[in-house]
Amino acid sequence: MIRSFMGLVILSLLSPLAQAGISLYEWHPGETLAPLIIPVRDSETPRQAAERYLREFAKTPELVELFDGVPHFPTEDIKPLDKDGRE
Helix, strand or coil, rough: HHHHHHHHHHHHHHHHHCCCCCEEEEEECCCCCCEEEEEEEECCCHHHHHHHHHHHHHHHHHHHHHHHCCCCCCCCCCCCCHHHCCC
């Protein structure tokens, strides 16, 4: 009984996170083989999401080393992910 109650409490605390407004977008940053799929919050534009992605990328030393620095991707050509094309 207590486990069920605790489960309900945890679910009620996490439900606002599950309802957070996030949409998936395709980002075609130049000469990449495939588009990048990025989450875009309801509170930001797709361009802001791409800039956020690049800022976070720069904070990850392993990725910076792998790419020999932070890539300079244009923050354009970003469109909603086609729901029919999802795998």
